[in-house]
Amino acid sequence: MSASSEQPIVAPITDSITETDADELKSTLQLCMLPGLGPRTLRSLLDYFGTPEQVLTASGPQLAAVHGVGPKLIHTIRTATHHVDPNEILSWCREHGCRLICRGGKDYPQGLEDLVDAPPILFVRGSLDAADEMSVAMVGTRHASTYGLQQAERLSYGLARAGVTVISGLARGIDTAAHNGAINGGGRTIAVLGGGLGKIYPKENAGLAKAIAADGAVISEYAPHATSRAGMFPQRNRLIASLSLATLVIEAPDRSGSLITANLAAEQNRTVLALPGPVTSRTSRGTNQLIRDGAVLIQTVDDILEALGPMNRPVSTADGNEVRNPAELKLNELERQVLSAIGETSTPIDSVIAASGLPAHRVVATISVLEMRRLIRRLSGQYVSRV
Known part of the structure; x- marks a missing residue:
């Protein structure tokens, strides 16, 4: 009766909640907002049972089979409707312009995905x-x-x-x-x-x-x-x-x-x-x-x-530039032009000059600036690469 830990905790639901999604979302809210149920134990329950609805409908002995679930928490889960009203939460969210972002959805912050005890739901204004x-x-x-x-x-x-x-x-x-x-x-x-x-x-x-x-x-x-x-x-x-x-x-x-x-x-x-x-x-x-x-x-x-330092993947900024290292944010247009001509593998300086269309002395001077800012490294006298 266990589910793969690689699956998202719930189906990704953000701004639009369809009728099909509504029951699942309510079950998720009812379970995740229970008092005394921490993120790690919640993760264990969902890994074991698969879905919030299956956790909420499980018997006492079934719940007791999950590590970290004791009599007090079993009672709380079995009487979940006394503790959490998902309709009230959803109504409040609609009234106050609050979005629900679920783990596994496209809008869920990438930085939280690696957390063992990442929140299954975020309330966002x-x-x-x-x-x-x-x-x-x-x-x-x-x-x-x-x-x-x-x-x-x-x-x-x-x-x-x-x-x-x-x-x-x-x-x-x-x-x-x-x-x-x-x-x-x-x-x-x-x-x-x-x-x-x-x-x-x-x-x-x-x-x-x-x-x-x-x-x-x-x-x-x-x-x-x-x-x-x-x-x-x-x-x-x-x-x-x-x-x-x-x-x-x-x-x-x-x-x-x-x-x-x-x-x-x-x-x-x-x-x-x-x-x-x-x-x-x-x-x-x-x-x-x-x-x-x-x-x-x-x-x-x-x-x-x-x-x-360098990021795991490029990020597009508001001005349309693609940034691989936050230090790039302080570059002027000429420095960006030279940097964009340098590859992640060995790049001849002559190729950088040709690709940037700038005078050789400008490119050489700019390469020194980029090296000082630790955005590139010099592999030899005539070759450079991005860090």
Whole structure:
């Protein structure tokens, strides 16, 4: 009675919900939103039974056969209709312009697919774009100093201007400054909540959430009316880390939740960046320790773009360019022209000159710039290739 773990959790359902899909979606919501059912146990149940409906109709002994499922959870699943009303959730989503994006669907963020405990459903206000794969998480303390707030806004503004999506958690302090900086820079930002979309926390950021959704996205794995609790924020942090190419810690004291996000990013083979702070500042102890432990020290937007390195696959930007490395975002037209003439395998410099149509001295000088930016490498005196 088991199903292949390679199958998507549910059929991909996004904006349009047909009658055929409706029952499946309701079963999915009913199961996934049950209290006390975590993502890992949910994954085990679906691997064993195949579909949400089969889980919900399973007997007690059948449920008990799944690792991690005890008497309390069995009772919750068997009485699911007492705990979750999928019709109420769907009605709220329609009324408030909230999309449901299911794991396995084309709109589901690629960065989350590799998570063992990836959310089966995301509630989304706004839009998720393919270009959001080129993103940086910016996190830090809620009790930020003036220095921390200024640096978060400066760096997120610069990233937004460069075309990089800024991801954070809508919390007070650094998160708020990061979102505001991206909005002021005219770019995209994504807020990942530790509660439901209908219970924005903190309340004073409700207006900011609305502004983010206008040209970005506010997302949650929780039911709309779920109230934020302490245990939800570490869960939220794994999504922030997974959605981003790198996590930048702006300002964090010892034992900060931001350090948890940095550790999660490192576990997922994402780059960890940190902004140095005064050695006398309590709110910078965590970030300075991260640098001591191997995080990349950054001071400017160029530092961040350089640290991100090549991407797994090219991303199309708003201006129609195809980017393989975020550092390309800072190139001028001449530099792009030369880079586009260089292949991923050994390319003669004479061929680059011919393909670009530029004078030889311009091409040679530009190749040196691209090499310094670590976008290409020189294989010999007369051959180059992309990194």
